[in-house]
Amino acid sequence: MNLNSNIATSLNPSPCLALLSPPTSPSSSPSSIISSLKTSKTVRDLHQLHALAIKTGLFRDPLVAAEVLRFSVLSEHRDLRYGRRVFDQMPEPNCFSWNTLIRAYSESDGGHPSESLLLFSRMLLCETAPPNRYTFPSVLKACARAEAIQEGKQVHGQVIKLGWDDDAFVLTNSVRMYACCGFMEDARRLVEKSSLSPESEASVVLRNIVIDGYFRLGMVEEARQVFDRMANKSVISWNGMISKFAQTGHFKEAICVFRKMQLEGVKHNYVTLVSVLPAISRLGALELGEWVHAYAEKNVIEVDDVLGSALVDMYSKCGNINKAVQVFEGLPKRNQITWSAMIGGLALHGWASEALDYFQRMEKAGVVPSDVVFIGVLNACSHAGLVDEGRSYFDRMVNVYRLSPRIEHYGCMVDMLGRAGLLEEAEELVVNMPVKPDDVIYKAFLAACKKHGDVKIGMRAAKRLMELVSDDGDSYVLLSNLFASLGEWDTVAKLRLMMKELEVRKDPGCSWITIDGMIHEFVVEDCTHPRTKEIYLMLEEMAVKLQEAGYVPDTTHVLLNIEEEKKESTLFYHSEKIAIAFGLISTSSGTTLHIVKNLRICGDCHSSIKLISKVYGRRIIVRDRSRFHHFEDGVCSCNDYW
């Protein structure tokens, strides 16, 4: 021990001090070991106390052994494998120890809920420690997580037989078990026939679990109904709605609940912010995201690695990559996810060399890269055309970090090779990859074929894609893109007919912009906005000014066989242009415009927006489906490589 740690020890007694005392001293009595365990801070403390318990023979005391086990598996530094060995050393574990281990397995992230069930059946068999009311919540939770309805029903039967069905913890976990297994009628019946008052805290918990069950089944309306009808809502009810809406892709609804929560005077907490930020990111609602960040600071909500990751992701996806970097650099702690969010964000903005620098920093910081961060790294290479680097990172992922590539990684590689025009190599990868290529892979590949005008290779992939998809509108659109670019209008017409017959709908291209916290959404040729008249006047003005600046419409991106003039006008009413027109008339001159689009930006819009940025002297930041484009003074940050 060095001097410093001695000082620290004397100020704040460490449990390891017990080791300095001779075994016979009063400090190694059962009660002192137990109290030392309670103040132990590190894994080392725990291991030393465990060793001490064995050395002094105190481990034979079931109370001591149970406490050692509890701190092995349920403390901050939980280590299930270590705990399991502790448990296996016990000649006759008491009920408390069984419960502890069963609970640890039922809650573990690694996911061995079945281990809980195995232990429970062993517990029943050995008869020395019959289960008590503390056993059942964990066992039911394990059934819930394993979605094991058969076992769950059996356990619930025992619960009723033993008369513990009134216990609050047993009840919530019984409801959870049915809800997680998708047996909503059973879950609701338990809630309804419980004698709890609807206003009670316990009843709120039960309803929260029911809501969660509906979300799991994708029954969003039922979930909302239960929520709306709750007599009382806790902050957890609100947070649950926000996070579940966001996770199921209902981003606007998530934000709506977030706003309503505030209107009803319920204070946001840490979890609220972490839950709502992904929805804000997806919608690109920068102003709201900034508000959330300010809220955290004003209300002294700690921006730790988790909230920090969500903020970094939000600023990246909302277009402010500099702020994302600033938040990242200011964090007290960064985990694997924080680094992934940062690197993925840089990639999204086409800042490839920065993304690769950060990857190096991450390695230096001793954070083990996950497969997710490689998606960001490969994406960066793809957007910047760094093909050799991309290949080498893929290689390192496999051979240095021993991560097996997922289909997403192959997606990045196909995209990277394809964009760079290495179509043969991309096709070879599609054919030979060890995972079965999905529609996304073929779509990336086909988009590349179209970009480089290679029909022959494209046709082979098109055939595969046709076999693979039956109801995906995007694929049909991509195919008709390819044929339209060849002028094969007959095939285009056939495809459109097929879409009609099969009732396939394509995602309508839409763009949105946030002005004063309101999200305004536009589709192609949109006429639904209250300020449509002004918007279209602005569009006309833009058309004139652009023409003066030398704009020539690029009609190769129009997929209909119609006359040139009509094509030109079709182009001019693309949703992103409408959103920009609205942005220009709604903000003071010089304000940066942030546009989000659900599809990839077309070539004509890209060149138009470059000119618009110059003619109107505005920075325009567009997030499309694949990356960010920062338009300023007639140029785009993507260097026209996208």
Added chain:
DNA sequence: AGACACGCAT
């Protein structure tokens, strides 16, 4: 002796 939380290829 608990419910809610962060990153992912077109």
